[in-house]
Amino acid sequence: MSLKLYFDLLSQPSRALYILLKSSKIPFEECPIALRKGAQLTDEYKNNVSRFQKVPVVHDGDFKMTESVAILRYLAREKSLPDYWYPKDSKRQVRVDEFLEWQHNNVRATCAKYFMKKWIFPLVTGQELEPEKLAEYKQSMEDCLDSMETLWLANGNYICGDKLTAADLWAACEVEQPRVTGYDPIVGRPILGAWLDRIRTEVDPHYGEAHAILNKIAMKSQKA
Amino acid sequence: MSLKLYFDLLSQPSRALYILLKSSKIPFEECPIALRKGAQLTDEYKNNVSRFQKVPVVHDGDFKMTESVAILRYLAREKSLPDYWYPKDSKRQVRVDEFLEWQHNNVRATCAKYFMKKWIFPLVTGQELEPEKLAEYKQSMEDCLDSMETLWLANGNYICGDKLTAADLWAACEVEQPRVTGYDPIVGRPILGAWLDRIRTEVDPHYGEAHAILNKIAMKSQKA
Secondary structure (H helix, E strand, O other): OOEEEEEOOOOHHHHHHHHHHHHOOOOOEEEEOOHHHOHHHOHHHHHHOOOOOOOOEEEEOOEEEEOHHHHHHHHHHHOOOOOOOOOOOHHHHHHHHHHHHHHHHHHHHHHHHHHHHHHHHHHHHOOOOOHHHHHHHHHHHHHHHHHHHHHHOOOOOEOOEOOOOHHHHHHHHHHHHHHHHOOOOOOOOHHHHHHHHHHHHHOOOHHHHHOHHHHHHHHHHHHO | OOEEEEEOOOOHHHHHHHHHHHHOOOOOEEEEOOHHHOHHHOHHHHHHOOOOOOOOEEEEOOEEEEOHHHHHHHHHHHOOOOOOOOOOOHHHHHHHHHHHHHHHHHHHHHHHHHHHHHHHHHHHHOOOOOHHHHHHHHHHHHHHHHHHHHHHOOOOOEOOEOOOOHHHHHHHHHHHHHHHHOOOOOOOOHHHHHHHHHHHHHOOOHHHHHOHHHHHHHHHHHHO
């Protein structure tokens, strides 16, 4: 097996790549990396896995890659990735690329930031972040989720129209993340809710498998 | 002329696309959009240029595109873009993609944020941001510039090794931005400084042309 995926299922782009590979039936060796234990910060990881010391990382033989979107494009060129994920048709590919480039500083940045500040920060420091600061992070996230509802999902059942693409998978994995904190992204956002259900159903069982730990934590947080 | 570029030379990715097109001798119609006047916020812009109401935007005939990196990839597929900017070779393309994906939440996010908070915020509100908050934004930017120096530029004269690529052009346009505030990104970063000089020289005269307004403001800010 030439392909190795280094991942943590609590990392959003790790989940996206894990689900992509599994549902595309591209064989790969699973190399789980426990971020909570700092497994990516060792010299061994730096020297042998990735000098950037993050997940996800993919090795294809001795060719090492980081950045999930860069990896997605490599898989589309080099492996048997079904075309619908990342269309070869030039104009449809632009639509997928537009979202994948937009999401970094929007749905990814804001949902991850809220997750970090609301959930990771207290875990690490034993303290809650000041409510005022937290409210700012929450507002940025909510503005962004609103633009998913009103802008990106305004033209069809999926982000790029009427077909599932990698844009949906990457987005869904980000939108799931704040659920860890007990926040429900679909409340007041019926279009986003229907879309998320659609993705969950279509990409199962691997979607559920990749989100099992997250779902468990989310359930606990909702009760708390 | 089928290609139109909507841009503002004070927008980093606008400059990157402007320089890319000019230096690649790809003809395009220049459509300057004055962000400072909110020209992108009109209904006319929303309906006829881009529903996302940002710059840069490219129209190829009636096909409308946003997100500079998505546009770069389209130009590499569809127009006569020299191969060195965005190599067709699969593994070299991964290296360019890795940086272009990384920069969104790093060199782009942090340099732009500092520029917004230090320069735009006082322009709009008539007040300075609290020094403590500003110091946080500055620190994030400096950490990021340090990782350009020690990580991304550690393996050669350019981000992806020994050849100029779009990664360098996109990065340089971001690294220039905080100069507007009077901040000099190359102080204490000799590798970054030599790299920036190299890019400026190689991509002239269009690099200088695109940065003329920025350079003028930077000179004033340095004196202030």
